[in-house]
Amino acid sequence: MDLATVIGLLAAFGLMVSAIMQGSSLMIFIDVASLTIVVGGTIGTALVHFPFGDILGAFKVARHAFFHKAQSPVDTIEKLITYAGKARKEGILSLQSVMNEIDDDFFLKGLQMAVDGQEPEALKDMLEKEIEYVMERHDKGAEIFATFAAYSPAMGMIGTLIGLVQMLQNMNDPSSIGPAMAVALLTTFYGAVIANVVATPISGKLKLRSGSEVLNKTLVTEGMKAILEGENPRLMEQRLHAFVAPKERQSNFG
Secondary structure, three states: OOHHHHHHHHHHHHHHHHHHHHHOOHHHHOOHHHHHHHHHHHHHHHHHHOOHHHHHHHHHHHHHHOOOOOOOHHHHHHHHHHHHHHHHHHOHHHHHHHHHHOOOHHHHHHHHHHHOOOOHHHHHHHHHHHHHHHHHHHHHHHHHHHHHHHHHHHHHHHHHHHHHHHHHOOOOOHHHHHHHHHHHHHHHHHHHHHHHHHHHHHHHHHHHHHHHHHHHHHHHHHHHHHHHOOOOHHHHHHHHHOOOOHHHOOOOOO
8 A cells, every 4th residue: 555645645635624613613613415416517528528438447547546556667677687698508498497586467468478578679679568557557547547636626606606596595594695696606625625635636646546557668678689699798788878867777797
């Protein structure tokens, strides 16, 4: 579980609830009709924008914002250098024995293709194509949550306008104006919260997760190609280090 995401959401909602409780009851900020307009309207307009399957897929992709096993590029490079040395000494088929050490499906696929005798360029082309599909899925998920962030404040404003119209229809009863205005403004509140506390941060986190995952897959692709070509592990390490920040580079050769 990603603690930063969980702590961030708990802190944001916790501070809002704390501020509300200091001045009033939390219950006056709960209105089912307003929440229905904002949530239902946001999802409805998103369904006009995207196919139904993409919306469902976005919620599945959103799990990466909460549950994500980080893969260190430094660890990936270290494994690739180790496997490169093993392949040079014992042959490419020796990599069959290290497959049980890999828990990443993409890395495992690259190793299997290498052991099966795939040509370096063909291996790189196939793995790069898979990276493109991964990026497409992740980008679409982030885009859908960015769309939620754009539509939810608009739906909140629409709900507020509905409430104001209904309030103006009852101007003959001054005692109803205050409560009606409060309910009307709640839709704007819900829209702002959904956009700025939930949808936009999740969209941003998904983009970061996608970038990290693509980096590791790119390292695997370049590394496996170099292993098949029999490249010197030292030179291979220098080439792969170009993908990471200088402070994160750790050499296996001292």
